[in-house]
Amino acid sequence: MFIFEDIPRVKQELNEHEFDLCLLAAGTNAIILAVHIAKHLGKVAFDIGQGMETLITGNIEGSEWLSEQVDLARLLEM
Incomplete structure (x- = not known):
């Protein structure tokens, strides 16, 4: 289960991977991660939920x- 406390770890892991598109299904946390991906990594993120x-x-x-x-x-x- 992905919980709010996992967000800093997931952000760090995202920095370590090369990708162009990220498909997210992480509940409300996907909103936070999508903004991080777009703003800080310059990549496209979709919350497919x-x-x-x-x-x-x-x-x-x-x-x-x-x-x-x-x-x-x-x-x-x-």
Whole structure:
């Protein structure tokens, strides 16, 4: 489990890796990390949160209105 107290350690670990895009799924902590990644590392960060569940299961997690707006089959083909 990723907890708030882990943020300084994770920031340090991010400094030690080469990447262009970071996909985050760390709850509220992802907001803090995304800002750090963009501001201090100049990289792109996306908080995918429960979106990862959608990628794994093939079912959109969330409200019904979202299912009507997103063509999941087309999205998963990307």
